[in-house]
Amino acid sequence: MTNPPLRLALIGWGAIAQTAAALLDSEQVEVVAVATRSRTGARPDVPASARRIVDPTELAATQPDVVAEAASSAGVGPWGRAALTAGADFIISSVAALADEQLLDLLRDLAGRRGAQVHIQPGALAGVDGLAAARSMGIDAVEHRIVKPPLAWMGTAAEDMCRLHPLSEPVAFFHADAAETASRFPKNANVAMTTALAGIGPRATKITLVADPDATTNRHEIAAHGAFGELNVAISNNPLPANPKTSSLAALSLIRAIENRTQAIVI
Numbered sequence: 001m002t003n004p005p006l007r008l009a010l011i012g013w014g015a016i017a018q019t020a021a022a023l024l025d026s027e028q029v030e031v032v033a034v035a036t037r038s039r040t041g042a043r044p045d046v047p048a049s050a051r052r053i054v055d056p057t058e059l060a061a062t063q064p065d066v067v068a069e070a071a072s073s074a075g076v077g078p079w080g081r082a083a084l085t086a087g088a089d090f091i092i093s094s095v096a097a098l099a100d101e102q103l104l105d106l107l108r109d110l111a112g113r114r115g116a117q118v119h120i121q122p123g124a125l126a127g128v129d130g131l132a133a134a135r136s137m138g139i140d141a142v143e144h145r146i147v148k149p150p151l152a153w154m155g156t157a158a159e160d161m162c163r164l165h166p167l168s169e170p171v172a173f174f175h176a177d178a179a180e181t182a183s184r185f186p187k188n189a190n191v192a193m194t195t196a197l198a199g200i201g202p203r204a205t206k207i208t209l210v211a212d213p214d215a216t217t218n219r220h221e222i223a224a225h226g227a228f229g230e231l232n233v234a235i236s237n238n239p240l241p242a243n244p245k246t247s248s249l250a251a252l253s254l255i256r257a258i259e260n261r262t263q264a265i266v267i
């Protein structure tokens with residue numbers, strides 16, 4: 001006897017959610033709900049199996065097994081509470097929201113009381129599994145360097161910190177801990193909190209943001225050392241075709257997080 005499909009609710013219907021819905025195996029995963037900002041306007045791209053919802057109070061009626069957020073930091077709190085209260089697991093993509101320690105504690109407590117799980121998917125990063133494993137033996141320091149083309153930093157606080165155009169050489173324009181970085185750059189440095197929560201925490205994790213005129217991809221460089229040894233990971237992400245501001249791996253990591261809920265063997 002085969003198991004019934006995993007019932008999935010997607011929060012947000014941007015490039016990441018649409019890519020996930022398109023690539024997931026429909027025999028193993030059924031998209032039962034898609035949360036959008038408004039119900040007005042035709043959206044033929046929304047899966048036929050999905051109910052369009054706009055408010056967290058509508059979520060429980062769709063009976064999801066898993067709720068995957070792919071919208072914004074502002075949506076993590078209300079949709080996370082709704083998902084966990086309904087007993088569904090909650091996958092977070094907008095990890096910058098967890099720079100709010102009260103929200104992090106609330107979701108942790110609610111998940112524990114409801115027998116559910118909050119899953120922080122790695123997004124555009126690699127090596128998060130190794131960092132999290134190393135924590136058991138002890139990590140002394142973690143540094144995360146985020147290198148992007150100047151245009152990728154346009155429209156952010158970076159414009160007040162350095163001259164992004166013209167720029168003739170790489171400029172490290174911001175140094176701070178992960179909590180401050182995620183708060184000030186919630187979209188462009190969202191994964192700073194992922195590194196922090198996998199390792200030694202938001203206040204101890206050091207982040208450097210770099211604008212590099214020669215960069216053609218978004219690059220993440222993570223270095224850690226401790227009793228376990230040393231970890232050095234670098235990854236350069238190509239943009240998602242549907243949204244050049246989003247890394248392809250951000251969508252692919254979400255797909256993996258969802259598919260792992262359906263597999264007999266998980267890596």
